[in-house]
Amino acid sequence: MRKLVIGLAILALAATAALAQAGPFIDLDRVHAIDPAKGADSVVDYKSMTLLGPWDDRNYQLTREDLAVLSPGEIGITDTVPLFFRIEMRRARPDFRTSGEAQYPRSALQIFRQMFGGYLVDGQLYRKATRIGQRFYVELDAGMDQAAFTPGAEFVSGEVRITNPTGAAESAIKISPVDTNKVVAGSNGPGGGQKMHYSTDGGDSWTEVPLPLGSTCCDPAVDWSSDGTYAYAAALGSCGFIGCQVWFYRSDNNGLSWSGLENVTPGDPRREVSTGGSDKEYLHVDQYPGSPYTDRIYMTWHNNNVMRFAWSGDFGNTWSTQSFSSLSSELGIGSDITTDNNGNVYYIWPAFNSRTIRVKKSTDGGVTFGAPVVVSGTQASFIFPLPSIETREAFVYVAADSDLSGGPNHGSVYAAWTDNNNADSGTPSANHGVIKVAYSRDGGANWNVTVPHETADVLAVDRWHPWLSVAPDGGVHVMYYDTRQDPTRRGVDVYYSFSSDGAQTWSAPVRVTTALSPNIADSFEFGDYNGMDMVMNDLIAVFTDNRNEGGGSGDSVDVYGAGIAPGSVATCGNDIAEPSEVCDGTDLGTATCQTQGCDPGGVLVCNGTCDGFDTTGCTNCSVCNNDGVCDDFEDCTTCPGDCVSGSASSAECGNGICEAGDGEDCVSCPADCNGKTGGKPSTRYCCGDTTDCSQAVCNEAGNICTNVPAPIDSYCCGDGTCEGEEGCANCAVDCATGPVEVCDNGIDDDCVGGADCSDASCEGDPACDTPPCFPTAAACTSNSDCCSNRCKGKGGSKTCQ
Structure with missing residues (x-):
């Protein structure tokens, strides 16, 4: 046959x-x-x-x-x-x-x-x-009898913090604008459907309450009216094969119940904002007292990736809806809305086909919108796998907010999202998650992009799932997952950064969580997003957490909340060595006189600026031992014979800027410089080489082209930063990212023995095993995939022969 x-x-x-x-x-x-x-x-x-x-x-x-x-x-x-x-x-x-x-x-x-x-x-x-590889596997543990399942109720058990029992992810949180003791939150689970939670003590304790009429699914969103009279919630509901509807609820009692709309329509406590096929909704309330549209509620979602929008001017009772463009370049998922001091509406979303973050602006309270503006290009388009979220995959979504402080950046608009530091790969370890923050000072016409965390460790640490809030004083606050505590990049903590100058520069990230969340085997993993809000001087984050409350490895998917001290910049002199400090007072970490090149014993103290040590109380200290290796007590100033120094251009391939003034072009750096080197000669061009940067084609697809040389940065081995021409070969003291080699991340972490499997310590690591081959009839892309070494067929239908 x-x-x-x-x-x-x-x-x-x-x-x-x-x-x-x-x-x-x-x-x-x-x-x-x-x-x-x-x-x-x-x-x-x-x-x-x-x-x-x-x-x-x-x-x-x-x-x-x-x-x-x-x-x-x-x-x-x-x-x-x-x-x-x-x-x-x-x-x-x-x-x-x-x-x-x-x-x-x-x-x-x-x-x-x-x-x-x-x-x-x-x-x-x-x-x-x-x-794993090209095949999906079901993890056959902790099953339940099919007969015991009731549609709409999922099987869960265990302990949690905010949510109870286990099995909750994707969360949203908002603080009352008039009383910071009152907080509402929503979560995807535990159990089937969306759950609501309220706190009357600033988030110290929580009570779960249901949404009326049931049949909810997921994607919680919450907010408040400007005077705190109403709390609002949105959810996906009536979900089936066609997708979901967007449902809206109102609470008149600070989240204790969600039937407030029954006061308007007895027996009907919710509003069906969309009729079906909807996904990834979020809501925003204009709370600014000077806005012409104060208390207007805005909603965003997508239907088959066509972006949708709705607004209500009567506290959620009635809604006006509209659909945006269905052009391929504007299709998206994962949007957010914010409003400025003039009531302008900013609808911001990731457009995955064009790999851009886009914004549409309305100046009439959401009745009409202008043409979209590109905020930034992205490396990632939609989702990409990381070692910490290789199944659900890191999601490119937007979190937006505005400065309503009356301060120097009043009216600024901000957006944060996850991106890949490099071109997407199907191999989790080959991708590297970073957080981007964009800001506009001119009403969304022009945007600048910064990174709210370190970048020198981008190949060793992933960051993803950010949320952004702007404080009443104009401070910009960002929380996100960060893998720096796990050299395998599989476990995450929540970290926090803030900016006091409108997102131009950022504080050293601070760890928020006290326990690492491992990547546990669950199809939903960490979900798609977290949440954060700030009112007055209270900042609270809500996030998916996989810690094992009894100790040991992770055992559950729960929603946790954490209060954050806003603007908690390191304070030198408090005897606590905070993340940006080398030491502080009596807190020397593991440093001793001996680790600083002196004889054992003696008294080592921290210097007055907390960025180094004072060894005057130690004996026989070697400022420089001239052994050809830059040791941790040497630097290029005290020991120029051992520690290299110099200057180099700060140009960098992969930063989205075609730095033609530094020699980049479409051949040497195709990631940054647009070009077409094949086809008819008349259609070929190469930005940075044959094509001038001023031409429009060189500033498309998210790239920017410039003929201005990048500034020259100096580098000094021993200063703690791997930069310029430093590397493992000539400056291991700065460039080693950890004491243990990670065997699948493409870098030499410990600067010993080479990268990954070249390092003897990786012998026997699963990452260094020969990859399995696929049997006859399995899908393949190359001969090396197949045990027979024969991959035949056309296009996407190749199989092992």
Whole structure:
């Protein structure tokens, strides 16, 4: 029987009847078998379905006709949503995208869990799945009987902080604008649907309350009216294969209940802002007393990646809605809204096809909007895997706020998002998450972008999932996940940075959490976003946390809250060595006279500026031992023979600026410099070489071109910063990022023995094992993927022969 191609040739889902009977496929743990004999269609290769998504026994009912519903671009999707559910969603929504990224709603996994409980394997439901190589695997632990599942209620257990029991992620929080003891929050779970929480003591304790009428899903958003009379909440609800509706609720009692709209419409406590197909909503209230639109409520979401908008001028009772452009370059997901002192509305979103952050502005309270303006280009388009979130993947979304302080940056607009430091890769360790903050001083017409954390360690530390708030005094505050405490880049803490000059410069990041959150095996991992708010002088963050409350490794996905001391800049002289200090008073860390090149014993003290040590109380100190190595007590000033120094241009390939004045062009730095070097000679161009920077084509696609040379920066080995021409070979004291080699991040962390698997300490590490090969009929991209070393086919339909 000849091979039958199923599902638009997306991969080897079709096979001969003989192949279908060739025996079961055993998964990675050798504990579960996918038996083709159980399938409804003898010519469908059910084993290969794990190349598209986690296995679910409901896939056995799929036939060749069902598979034909899938898109040609299905093979590139990394969402852990099983095949049968994708097919049902596409049947319900034939307008779903069929190529590229964001083909399914970001809430698809939550909807699947809510409707079906988890991945069905041999009568048990499991919540955890992961993707290893090109195949998805269900983690077969902590299952529940299928018969015990009630649609809309997920299986959860354990301890939490704000949320209880376990199983909550994606959270939003807002403080009352008139009483900072009153706080409301929303979370995705625990259990099925969105949960609401309120606090009357500034977040020290919390009470969970339901939203009326039930049937909610996820994506919480909250805010308050300007006088604190009303609290507002939004949720996705009535979710099914077509997606969700956007629902709005009002509380008249500080979040104790959410039926306030019944005072207007008895028996109806919510408003259906959209009728279906919606995803990733967020809301914002104009609370500024001088605005012509004070207390107008604004809502953002997308429907099949077309951005949508709604506003209410009567405290949420009625809504006006509109749809934005469906042009490919403007399709997006993960938007936010803010308003300035004049009541102007800024609708900001990531447009994934064009890899840009965009903003539309309304000067009439959201009735009409102007043309979009590009805030910044991005390396990432939609999601990208990192070692700490390799399954759900880091999400490029926007958090926005405005300066209403009356200070020097009054009226400024800010936006923060996650980006990749380099071009996207399907290998988590090859991606490097960074946080970007953009600010505009002229009403959104022009934007500048800064980074609110260190950048020298970008290859060793990932940052992602930011949230941004602007304080009443104009300070800009950002929180985000940071992996610096885990050399494998898999565990995260929440870190916080602030700026007192309108996001131009940033404080040294401060660790907020006291326990590392490991990457635990759960398909939803850390969710898609966190939240933060600041009122008066109170700053509070809410975030997904995976710590084990009983000690040991992570055991749950919970929502935590944390109060942050705003603007907690390091204070020299308080006997606490804070993150930006080398030492402080009596807090010397592990330093001794001996570590500073002196004899053992003696008295080492911290200097008066907390940036170094005073060794006058030590004996026989070697300022320079002239051994050819820059030691940790030497620098280029005290020991020029051992410690290199000099000056070098600060130009950097990969920063989005084509620095033609420093020799960059489309050949030497294609990441920054636009160009076309093939095709007809008349259409070729190369920014920085044959094409002048002033031409428009050189300033497109998020890049900026300049002929002005970058400033010259000096470097000095021994000053604690790896810069200029320093590296492991000539300045290990500055350039070593840690004492232990991380075996899969592409850098020489300990500056000993080379990078990754070249370092002898990585021998036996799984990252250095020969990658597994794929069997006959598995999808492949090159010969090296296959055990047979033969990968044949066309385009996305190549298989191992």
